[in-house]
Every structure is written in structure tokens, then in C-alpha cells.
Amino acid sequence: MKPADLLAQPLTLANGTVIKNRFAKSAMSEALGTIDNRVTPHLANLYGAWARGGTGLVITGNVMIDRRALGEPCNVALEDERDLAQLQAWAKAGTANGTQLWMQLNHPGKQSPVQVSKQPVAPSAIPLAPRFKRFFNPPVALTEPQIENLIERFATSARIAQKAGFTGVQIHGAHGYLVSQFLSPHHNQRTDQWGGSLPNRARFVLEILRAMRAATGPAFPVSIKMNSADFQRGGFTEEESMQVAEMLADAGIDLIEISGGTYEMPQMTGVTGKASTLAREAYFLEYADKIRARVKTPLMVTGGFRSIDGMAQALQSGATDLVGIARPLAVVPDLPNRLLRGEITRSDIKRRITGIKLIDDMAMMETVWYAKQLERIAKGEPTKPDEHPLIGLVRYVSTSAVRGFKSQRVRAN
Template identity: 60%
Template sequence: MTIDVLAKPLTLPCGTVIKNRFFKSAMSEGLATVDHRPTPFLTNLYGTWADGGAGLVVTGNVMIDGRALGEPRNVVLEHEHDLDRYKQWAKAGTAHNTHLWMQLNHPGKQALSVLTKESVAPSSVPLSGDMKRFFAPPRALTIEEIYDLIERFGNAAIIAKRAGFTGVQIHAAHGYLISQFLSPLHNQRNDEWGGSLQNRMKFLLEVYYNIRYKVGKRFPIGVKLNSADFQRGGFTEAESMQVVKELAQAGVDLLEISGGTYENPSMTGRNMKESTRKREAYFLDYAERVRKLVETPLVVTGGFRTPQGMAEAIASGATDMIGLARPLAVEPDLPKKILAGDMKVRQLPPIQTGVKFIDNAAMLEMIWYEQQLERMGKGKEPKPSYSAWLSLAQTIVTQGKNVFQKRRSQ
């Protein structure tokens, strides 16, 4: 299989042209100031990825409400007070004709209890099992609060555009607020925002329409959507496909396919079938079914490890872009290398101490990758050989006992 398909430009419905098929998917950076402002670390990090050859780079989740944080040092975008900082970030991330999209998000009930005493959600339904103790108990949003959040998404999008970001992505996956609205397990409202699927998808559609009204027809808007929540009574594949059709009709420019929540993290590849591993991409089968329903450009993220597997996925028509996250945390110039003919198989290093309690409780793998992003933000090279024990020790020094609080990926 030739890799030439990976170098082909992609034209989005809004008319924007992406220079190649490499898509850097969102990863949480944790590189904002303590009061949630952009830093030079983010400018350096995204400049590194822009130099690395990807056609489209998506930021880690930027929160649209300072009262609702997914984790410490999230960037929060509510006003233009730091517009110059955002402009510096955008300028670095759009070098070499790279597109830089800001991912906009609200955590809903997935707000850590160390950050807030009470979270908001569609309904006052807490997370299940062991997850419950890590997150603030939720209360149901009022109608007025729902409309305020819709406005906040649109407000953040127009500021991102003014700063020089070339698009935005709405995070509607992984159990965050919009994903919670979509799920009948988490959304048990009996008003116009709950009940039927049409009502449950209303929040996502209203967020999209508000952003579209503010940024105009020619500015790209993407959506990250679960193929399913993989929870009993949750958001199903059949429902997801109905939402995809609605988003396509609404004019969304790019759909990123993912799946799972932090109660069942399928987006990490956990419990993956062997047949799926052989195809590399975790959600490629679902994307193939979606492709029969809509013409909206698709990106599949998770599992790609070989240039041949990436090229085959594009050539088959199942996806239009190749989503990469963790591989670009250790090899930020991977797209450039592949396009130059590098055909190596990439195997990510196992991040384990061998002590199961520590590995699970400290979410060590996520911490290790965040530390790689921090190194790049400080102008250093990633360090794939960095040991799990050193990673843990570094985190205990900087965060103390908070290292054993749950953390996020994307």
C-alpha cells in the first residue's frame, strides 16, 4: 500500500483545505497558569507539532466556564483579556500552513472533587462505581443555565477565531457535558432537553448553531462524538448514527469518531478485540458504517501504529483523516517522517511500575504522557525511555497526594 494517500489535501465542506491527512487529536496538556491562562509552554508545544508535519492540530480541551474545570491548569476562555496570549499560541500552531483548532469543552459532572464541591449536569445522576468518589456530586442544570452555556460555547469560538485559531472542535464525547446530554443513562430530564433522542441531542445542535452563527459559514467547526458509551442503558451506536446524520445535515465540517466514558474508557483501547487490533484503528468498523450514511469528512483516532495501516484506512474510504494522539507525544514529527518514507512500526512504551495499585490509582500512563508534553513545552525533546518510577516520583514531588486523584485524557 502506497502512503501517497496520506499526503493528499482534504477540502472540508466550508471550503477550508487541509494540507494532508494527519490529524493531531486532543490531549490534555495541563500547561496553563494556576488561574487558567495560556502560557509560553503551550506556544512552544504547538509550535513543535506545527513543525512536525500534521495537517490539522487540535488543542487539549479549553473550558468555556471557569466555574467548571475538568482538571488543574485547564485553559479557560471566557473573555478577551488574554487575547495576545492566544494570538501567540495560534501563530505558533499555524506555522507551515498547519491548521490549529481549539477544542471547546465543559466537564459537566466529570469535575474533580478537589476542584469543586458541586458540579452541574443534565440530571443529578452521579457517576457509578469507584469513579463516584473522585468527582463532585452533580445537580441538574436549570433552563437558564443551559442557555447560558450555549452562549459560552459560541463566545469562546468567536474569541478563538479572533485570536487566529483556524477552527474549533466541539467535544461531545467521553462522558463530558454534551455527552451526558446525549446519554439516556445520564440525562433523565423530562423537559425539552431530555427524553427522546431528538430532545437529548438538542443541546449539541444548539451549541453548534450558536457557534456557526457567530463565526460564519467559512470557519471550520468539528465535533468529537462517541460511537457509543459502551454502558448499559447509555448512548448506543444506533443513536450515535442518528446524531451523525443530524450533524451532517446541519453542516458540520469534520466528525472525529471516538467512544467510551471514564466509567468505561474504550477510547484507550481497553478490552479491544483482536480483529480490531489487527486493523489498528479502534473505531474503524463504526466509521465504515457511518460512511454509508453521510458524506461529512471523518477522522478516526486511536490505535494507528503503522504507515501502511494508516494508508489502508484512507484508501478504503472509511476515514478521511488519521487521528494520532499519544504517538505524537513521543514523536512529534511522526507525520513528517512518514511522508518522507519512514515505514517503521511504532510501538508505544508500556508505562507501568509493575505494582497494579499504583499504576491504576495514580493513572500513571496519563501522567507520563503529560510529562512528555511538558518537556516539549519547555523546549526539550520527548524522552520515551523515561521510567515509570521516575515519572511517579516527579509527580509526587510536584503534586503530593493529589497524584492519586483521577486524571483525564481526552
């Protein structure tokens, strides 16, 4: 079969949900909410562009389940129905053209930066590595009632997303945020039922899945994005990740998206450059091959896909069912249509490096630079693929200082 034909094939999930082709947009945090974390019309504009662009499954940037715990200023927080009308407009635009639109739900845990969080929470009171001291305050350990409250919050957000017209949800279980912190033996050193053995560390995510399912019913897709590994000494390993995938599969998860890394080790942006990885284009295909032998759940591998041939080979090899794409879709929102029509065969992206070590080590510009492109699409402006990362950095530092200040004022009131 020709690459375009392979990519154009629909995928039917076990619950009957049909994804019209094999292109999946992976979550990209938009930071297009208001300073008090409400939904804005920009989101409908942005998601309308992706829906028109031909992607079969579009996963939103992370939406926070608790407005007291943000990943960054201007995240959307979804705790109640106050924004239902705006959410409905977002869902309507994003589901046009037969697009599946799933909302990614997240709690950042200790990865909540100083400008929005004086006192982050985490499974245990273990700070991030010392070099992050200026960016993240040390966390306090969650109590058991607080853990139970967060599980209920995930379920409430999922129920409201469904009510608003989103066609599925995704638990953000990757990249070092709270779910990922619970899974990690380094970050989770609890001695109660939420820590210690792997089944105990996985209890949080399994309870979230159970609660979301109870809130949304069997036909509503619930997926997870999880790490193949944390790539950190004493952290969540590949073998543990596979065991958790088996637990989630047994508990009825509808789709598993595979990524990897954390702020401390940002492997999800492709920083390793391993020869075996580069040969196959995408970063986590070796892990996907192994997990494929252990679970029947459909897989989406994200990170590194750039060419129609690389995407088609990954599908053909059976390593993945969906091709997860993030950064290229921030520059070319109609990439699937253009690849399928044969107008282009690839969309390459450069590493966004400033020359400032701490910033480059955290791969910070990878998000800042692309988030600006998302804002341009949302405003109906053309993207700027050649903009220098330093311009983005200067803009980011000035706007984030203002946003951080405003965000703290809003939260103090």
C-alpha cells in the first residue's frame, strides 16, 4: 500500500469510536486561556484550523483540573460548568470535518512554576533537581483526602468535557507531571497505599481511569499519554512502564499514547539523537515494538515524526496505530491534508536553541517558540517558521513576568 493510503485508513477503537485517519495531533499547551483560566474564543479558532487541516484525532493542550495548580499562566482550568458555552464553541469548531477532539486533563504536581505556585503539591515532599530551584518551589506531600479529591476532579472535568461536546479525554500521565510523579519511585516515596510497590504507585492513575469511566460511560474514549521511561536514575523504568500499560489495558483504557522524559530529562523533544532512533525517525518506536507484544490496546507513538515515509513505515511495522505529531502541526496546521494530497512529503523542524544552557537543557524554547505559533494560528495570522528563538525568549520573559504577576493577584483575590 502507498504511504498516503496507509495514513488515510480509518481506525476503529474497541468501543466503536472511529478515527477517520491515522494522523493524531498530540497535546500542545496553548496558554490561550484568560489570566483567571477561563476559555477564550481563540481556542475555537485554533482548533477549527486543525479540524479543517485533516487530522483524524486532535488532542487538546493540557487543561488543568484544579485552578490552584497550573502548569503555566493562562492555562484553561476546568472545575465546573461556568464556561460551558465557550467550551461548546471550542468543541464544535474542533469536531468539524469528522474530527475526533479529545481533551487532555492534567495536574502539574511539583512542575508548577514559581510565578503561579508558591506551594506546589506532589506525592512526596521531594523537590526537583537543584538546578530548577529558581523555577519551582519545593512541594508538600499530598494527604490521602487531597489525593481522593484530585481523582474526583479528574472525573468532574471529564464529565464536563463530554457534556460540552468533546468526543474523548486523555489523562496526562507523562512528562513528569503529577500522575507521572506518582508512578516514579524517585518522586513517590510514600509508605501508604499510594506509594511503594508498583501496584501502589499505579493506584492513582487507575483510580482516575475508574472515576472518569464512571462519570462518562463505556462509549466515551478515555486515553492516557504515558512515559516509556523517565530516563532518570531511580525513576520510572521501561519495564515498569510496560507493566503499568498492562494494568491500564486490563482496566479498559481505550488508547495509549507513548512519549517519555520530564522537565529534568526532556527526551520527548528528541534531545538524545541516538542512532537507532534517528534511523526510524520517531523517538519511542523501539519501546512501542516491545509494548505491542504485551497489550492489545491501540497505540499512538509521539515524537519525531516528520516525513510521510517515516510515518507509513511505523504503521506498516505494526509498532503504532496512530502517528502522533506535535511541533510540525504548530507550523503547518493542515499538514495531513497536504501530505495526503502529495503537495509535500515532509515537514522538518529545527531545534530551537538560544545558547543559554539552562534554558536549552530544559528544552524550554521548544514549547515557548511553538506556543507563539499557536497564538498566531488562533488569531488568523500566518505562522513564522523562521523566527529566531531569542526573539521568542525575550517576548516570553517579558509576558510571563506580567502574566505571573497578574495570575498571583487574581489568585490572591
